[in-house]
Amino acid sequence: MSTQAQVKIGFEVSFREPQAHYAEVEMSVSGLARNYVDIKMPVWTPGSYLVREFSKSVEDFAASAGGKKLRVEKVRKNAWRIYNGSAKAVRISYRVYAFELSVRTPFIDADHAFLSPTGIFMHPDGMISAPSTVKVIPFKTWSAVSTGLEPVAGQQFTYRAPNFDILYDSPIQVGNQEVFSFTAAGVKHEVAMVGEGNYDKARLQQDMPKVIEQATAIYGENPNKYYLFIVHNVERGGGGLEHLNSTTLEVSRNTYGTQAGYEGFLDLVAHEYHHLWNVKRLRPVALGPFDYDNENYTTNLWVAEGFTSYYENKIMLRAGFLTPEKFVTKLAGAIGTVVNTPGARVQSAAASSYDAWIIGYRPNENSRNNSISYYSKGEVVGMLMDLEIIRATKGAKSLDDVMKTMYWQVKKQGKGYTDAEFKACVEQIAGTSFTAFWNKYVTGTDEIEYAKYFGYAGIDAVDDNKGKTQATTGATAEVGRAFTIASVNRNSAAWDDGLNVNDIVLSVDGRDVADILSNVRLQSPRINLDILAPIAAKKVGDQVNLRILRAGLERQITLTLKASPVVRVKAGINPNANEPQKAVLKKWMGL
Structure with missing residues (x-):
């Protein structure tokens, strides 16, 4: 649109009172064609399916043109209308209070600022595709800025976003973080370590690339030229949020000191890095372009998140951080989580995905009884589907082929996939119908036939509590x-x-x-x-x-x-498995 092409948008973010948890934002918009413009802030952040009402933290919103104050009217919960009259350019200022430390919300204190962009920046209504620049002015005691945004040559701490989808998908870390780098899959990666932690930089530089190489091998290409890990080392916490060429991870600062804790960190790396493909590019049709004003509903989060939970295990296995036995044990535990959740017999994987906005991120005391996590159920469905495809093709194909095929299909068509397209791809790869499977495990709430599917790979699986009365x-x-x-x-x-x-x-x-x-x-x-x-x-x-x-x-x-109805799934690799079972096991593990 030619009118939008003439619009220029710039931001300047500074920190006058970081100890009080505030960011100061100056926004300039020029090339305006009408006598008013609506400036809007997102109500949610992609990857975290909850309306968070970021505008609740905005203060002192004001606008001016030519040095004169303009009339501003709030026209909805997240929108301010600026009456600019004949002025073609306006300057906007506002403050944002940020004191919720998570991977999905902005946080500022005397030590650092984490700018989760949907909670900091705004866009002119109807101009999501407009480019913008962001200049960060660190507080006087801070010296570093880390972000996946493209730097503007010759301008310190200034970055360019080709559109607001990119800006909103590019967190910015400001402070004195330790930054180290490595190359993996032909891509430069940087790790910004925020806060103290008992991590071993040299060990991470050796081990993180192993995870990245195995994730890339599934899809046949790494879509980035640069990738950033922002790692918040906190007293207690855990989680991650994926972005197009970066991720934010939150871990307990002493997690690296034990083998279990260190593997847990790499597991989180594997999960969020796999999202480079699954969700950020191989995405359900509802997840892009985004509506930042409202919920974006999809029934496919069991693929987007659940399959990623499943693949973090496959990646860790292939990278050498899980033994085959531990891989099987972890998946047996995942099955136990689902079968022992009463809500798994009430809510399907597809329904869990759709209701993420009202249940998944807002659990109450009864959620365990009426719902199931699309992470947990999707992980199990991914495993069952993988084993069924391998069995049906006699070891020739696996779920890897589905994910790779869908990735390239979505990339070619330039839009997300539908439920029907994903199912059709599974059936094409497997060479058989998956309608009964879908009815049982995707849209239905049938019991998990774990012994049957494990059996395809020569894995004996039983309920260790069977026959016991507690x-x-x-x-x-x-x-x-x-x-x-x-x-x-x-x-x-x-x-x-x-x-x-x-x-x-x-x-x-x-x-x-x-x-x-x-x-x-x-x-x-x-x-x-x-x-x-x-x-x-x-x-x-x-x-x-x-x-x-x-x-x-x-x-x-x-x-x-x-x-007690509790099921304890115990699974182990049968050394006396037959040849077809061994072929399935070999293909499944990819070793």
Whole structure:
């Protein structure tokens, strides 16, 4: 559009009061054709499916032209209308309060600033495709800026974004982060370490490329010339958020000191790096171009996130950080997570994806009973689909072929895939119908036939709890100033007999809870009621009497204990597997 091509947009971000958690933003817009312009801030950030209302943190929004203040009217929760009259250029200023440290929200303090761009920058309405520049002025005690944005030659800490989709997908780290680099898959990678941590830079420079090479091998190309890892080393935390040529990771600062912690970090690297392809480029049709004002619904997050959870295991295996035995054990654990979640028999993978906006990021005390994570269910569906494709093709093809084919198809057609297109590709690669599979595991809530699918690869899988009868209440409690019920499982004794979340348990079978807990060694603040001494010795059908406090009033509740439905999936590679099974195992693991 020629009018938009004439528009020039620039930002300048500074930090007058970082200790109070504020960024100062100056925005210039020139080439305006109308007598007013609406300036809008996103309400959510891609990759995190929740309306977060970033505009709630904006203060002192003002505009001027030629040095004269312009009239500004707020016309919706995230939009300000500037009446510029005949002026073709306006200057806009506003402050943003940023004090939520996560991978998806901006955070500023005296030590550093993390600019999660959807919570900092705004765009003129209808001009998402317009280019812009961003100049960062670090606080006086800071010296470094790290971002995946393209630098403007000759201008320190100034960057160029070809459009707002790129700008909103490019976090900016400002402070005194330690930056080191390495080359992997022919691409320069930088790691910006924020905060102290017990990491070994030389070890990471050796091991992170192994993960990157294996992820790239799946798709046949690495789409970037540069990639940035922003790593926040925090007291407690974990998670990541993918971007087009960068990612933000949050880890506990001492996580690198143990083998499990170090592998966990590499696992997070594998997950977020795989998103380079799956989600950022191989994406559902609903996830780009984005509507930054509203929810963007898709039924395919079980592929976008769930398959990425599955592939982080495959990448770690192929990179040499997981043994085949540990790979199988981790997937058995993933299956256990799904089959032991009551909500898995209520909500499908597709429905979980669609309802991410209202359930996935807003869990409550009953979410476990009425929903399943698209991460967890998608990981298991990915494994089942992979094994089914390998079996159907006698070891010739795998899910890798589906992902690679879909990646190149989406790249060629220039838009995301539909449900039907993804299913069609699976069937094309496998050479057989997947309609029954879809009905069971994607749009349906059937039990996971894990023994059958593991069996394709010569892996023996059983429920280690089968035949064991363990009595259970089906409830957990938080131990704090009071012993408060935290969760109640669907169809459990607690569910049937009316024990509620937020009930405070005062005594069990007449014995004071404080006295009982004095003999319990707590591993975490949340415990299963079943470990309490009066309950642990009981059998299925026995009763337990609880004296509780509900809404300030005492009452008695009697639970009739039921058999525990918990499944413990135990899986191991059968050394006596037949040749077809060995062929499936070899293809599956890709070793």
